[in-house]
Amino acid sequence: MGAIEAPFPSSAWFVELVSLATADPAELEHLGIADLRFGVDVLQANGTDQFFGLVLDGFDIHVVGPTAEESFGPDVVVSGPVEAWLDMVAWIEENGPADSAHSLNGLTIAGVPLLARSDDAMGSDKFYRFMGTIQAVFDAAGAPAPTAVTA
């Protein structure tokens, strides 16, 4: 079980995720600066969707949403059914940093179960350029839950 208590998907979940991912600034700085507007589109069984944005700006990461994709203006959007997102998050919470099959790259490469889409080639290439950083953010979901201190 990971450290994030808020349910996925929710703004609180992403805020907690980013808080964990940025807890050790040296780790993010080691990955280098990033410049990416990353969209997370979670498709619900009833046909609705929830859209969240992560803005990677230098060494800073901001959460936007829930919001509309058009107003966020993403470079790239990873979209897919909520079950696929929950499976990915659960695997990371259980095992730590995603392996190949449970990484954003692995889950999107064939277009299923998640799809990476962008309006133009520069958007998809940005996804590739900053893959290590965006994956590190999601891998933070595997941070261990804080343990209670006993006397």
Added chain:
Amino acid sequence: MTLGLDLGYLERSARGEFDLGWLRDTGAEWGVRAEPSKNGLTLRDIAIGSYGEIPEHAPLRTMAPRGSDVEFGVPDMGYTINDRSEVWADNVLDLYEEAVSRQWSATRDIPWADLVPLDPDVEHAMCQLATVLSEVEMVAADFPAKWLWRINHDFVEAKMFLCTQVMDEARHTEVFRKRALANGGGLGRATAVVERFLQLILDAESYDEGSALMHLLGEGIVLSLFRAGAALAPSPVEQKIFRLCMQDEARHVAYGTMHLRYRLAADPSVAEDFHTYLDQGEEIIAMIFATPEIVEPTAILAAGGLAQACELGTAAGDVLRHQIIGDYLKRCAHAGLDRRGRLHLPDALIDGVPGARVEEAV
């Protein structure tokens, strides 16, 4: 101009009779003060005033820093690339900063100690792929290096970015050579068809030609291979290798795409030249798609073993091929070069690729 030692100056300056022309008679923008932005003092931060003005045609062919006062009589360095559009891209300043910030070490940042014994066929496949990648990556250092000294110093930011590419490619050659030797497999086979493509890049008669073949076509393909490698990696070691290489490669491709866009915007009449370069390159790429030393290791890694690969055939490879061609067409379209209906690839390779035919949207 004959350079001569001014012995008189040595005597005058010893007495404190300085010339001070450099101090008094300057055209530089005294008082300019570049302010660091949130990530430090970037190239974009110092692209201010006249220092940020990049000429469409370099007026001199010297190594004098752009914006400096240039003494009469400086030697001509013989640069052959003196037009901005021949090498520039609108994202090159940011790509340089990104490249410097995102450097990594093939020695330190890969968890080599975590390599695990693999099925011998899978290990062999990984080593063959590592051999090909170690082979092809160095041309992406050789090509910029071959042209760097011909590029006018007024376009120094582009030269600096190409220097980062040289370093990136050295590291890629290093990391795949290390992977081939680190887990009991060793190097595999180098093929003539791959070498022919590398030769085409290296022997390009212009930077235009070589950049189109390398940044756009060749590195685009390798980028997709890296992406697939990260997705198919048998252990976290290979996953990290391919992911880190993918990030670097995508920078180079982003430069190539935006450079072509800049070039075509400046002179649309060169579009047909680029089509011709890519016609030639694609003909060799078609052969690479039918090269066992590339197709088969990829199929084995995708399937997880030789027997599984023989059952699946090239199904996974087909996904990769579709992605390679689809991404390539999107990049060409973004640059302003429509390759739909112009691809020099046989129908068997483009069937089923969205946007590959002229009647389809890219």
